[in-house]
Amino acid sequence: MISNTAARAIAQTSLKASRSFHSSSTSLARKFFVGGNWKCNGSVSQTNELISMLNQSTLTTETEVVVCPSQVYVQGVKDGLRSDVAVGAQDCWVQGNGAFTGETSADMLKDMGVSWVIVGHSERRGKGESDAEVAAKAKYALDKGLSVIACCGEPLEAREAGTTNDFVFPQIKAYADVFTKDDWERVVIAYEPIWAIGTGLTATPEQAQDTHAGIRQYLGQVSGAEVAENTRILYGGSASGKTAPGLSAKPDIDGFLVGGASLKPEFADIVNCQTTDNSLKPVNVGINGFGRIGR
Ligand code: PEP
Numbered sequence: 001m002i003s004n005t006a007a008r009a010i011a012q013t014s015l016k017a018s019r020s021f022h023s024s025s026t027s028l029a030r031k032f033f034v035g036g037n038w039k040c041n042g043s044v045s046q047t048n049e050l051i052s053m054l055n056q057s058t059l060t061t062e063t064e065v066v067v068c069p070s071q072v073y074v075q076g077v078k079d080g081l082r083s084d085v086a087v088g089a090q091d092c093w094v095q096g097n098g099a100f101t102g103e104t105s106a107d108m109l110k111d112m113g114v115s116w117v118i119v120g121h122s123e124r125r126g127k128g129e130s131d132a133e134v135a136a137k138a139k140y141a142l143d144k145g146l147s148v149i150a151c152c153g154e155p156l157e158a159r160e161a162g163t164t165n166d167f168v169f170p171q172i173k174a175y176a177d178v179f180t181k182d183d184w185e186r187v188v189i190a191y192e193p194i195w196a197i198g199t200g201l202t203a204t205p206e207q208a209q210d211t212h213a214g215i216r217q218y219l220g221q222v223s224g225a226e227v228a229e230n231t232r233i234l235y236g237g238s239a240s241g242k243t244a245p246g247l248s249a250k251p252d253i254d255g256f257l258v259g260g261a262s263l264k265p266e267f268a269d270i271v272n273c274q275t276t277d278n279s280l281k282p283v284n285v286g287i288n289g290f291g292r293i294g295r
Contacts, residue, residue: 029230032248033188033255034271035149036067036262037090037118037236047073050263051080057268059084060275063255066116066149067262071104078113088116088149091124094137096144106141117141118257120151120171122194131174138187139178147186149257150175151236152215156195164193164211169218176222184223188232190257191215196237198259205246205253208235212252241269248274 042050047069059065061084068088069077078087093103109117119141120134129137138148152171154164168191179187191211196203203211212233220228235247236257247253256270 030232030254032063032274033232033234034063034065034267035088035116035118035188035190035234035255035257036065036267037121037257037259038067038069038262039090039123039259040070041263042070042073044073044076047076048080051077053265054085054267055080055082057265058272059268060272062275063271065271068116068118068149074109074114075112086115087113088118089114090118090121092117092119092137092141092146094133094140096140106144106146109141110144110146114146116147116149118149118151118190122151122153122192122197125151131171134171135174135178138175139183142179142183142186147188149188149190149234151190151192151257153190153192153194153197153237159193159195165214165218168211168215172215172218173222176219179223181224181227184227184231188234188255189215189219190234190236192236192257198238200238202238202240202243202247203235205250208247209250209252212250216252239270241266241273244270244273 038050050067054067064086065084066086066088067077067081068090071089074087074089081087089104089109091104092106092109093100095105096107097105106117119138120129125134134150138150141148152168154167158164158167172189175187175189191208193203193211195201212235215233216228216231219231232254233252234255234257235253236259238260239247239256239258240261244256247256258267258270261267261270
C-alpha cells in the first residue's frame, strides 16, 4: 500500500512526462482529455458492442477519458464499462426535478453516478438555447456536483467573415459570468466550429490553435490568469485518428470532443494520440463501429 503523498508524486511525474510533449507554455495541470459524444445513436446491442470495444482497448492512463451515451443508455453503460472511463450525459435540464416533461435534471444524473455533462453543444443551441441559458444550465449542473464540458463554436459565415472571436467570446463570457474560480476546476471548454462538426472538414492545427489561444487569452481577461492557465480547451469537429496527432501537438489544444469517430475503434487512437508510452499500439478489435450513422 503506497501513501497518498507517494501516489501524488507518481501521478505528478507521469503527468509531467505526458505534458512534456507540448511546448513549455502548457500547464502541468492540463491533463489530456478525450470525450466521446455518441449523440442520438445506438441500440442496446450496439451499445453493448461499444462497451466491449472500449473494455478491450488499450487506453493510456495519460488521458482522461469520458463517453457520453444517449441518456437512456447511461445506466447500462455505467454498469458494463471499465472503471477508468467516466460516463457523461449529452445535456441536462436547467433546473431541478419538477413538472418538466421530457427533461433530465442534473440531480438525476448525479443520482445515477454520472460524472460529466455536455452543455451548449451547437446541436442543442440550434434549438434556440441562448448563451445565458446554456451558462445557467452549466452552473446548475456544477452546483449539483457534476463536471461540465462547456461547448462553444462559430458557424461558417463567422469563420469566413473573420469574426470567429466575436461569435465565440460572448459564449465564453456567459460561462465566465456565472462560474466561480472553484467551478472552473470542474469545467473543460470544447471549441467546436460548427462547420467542422460531422462534415469531415477538420480545422487545421493552425486554425484550431489560433482560436484556442484566443479563447485562453480571453479567459484570462474575464476569469483571471490562473483559470486561463489551468482550464483545458478541447477541439471538436471531425477529429479522427489521422488528424488528432497534428492537432494535439499544438500547445493550447488539450484534448478532443469526438462525435462520429467515438463510435469506432479509432477512438482509442485519438485517446492515445499524444502518449509518450511507445508500448501502446493502434488497437484492433473485432467490430466496425456504427459506420457513418448520425454524421
Ligand atoms: C460533436 O458533435 O461534438 C463532434 C465533434 O462531432 P464530429 O466529431 O462527428 O464532428
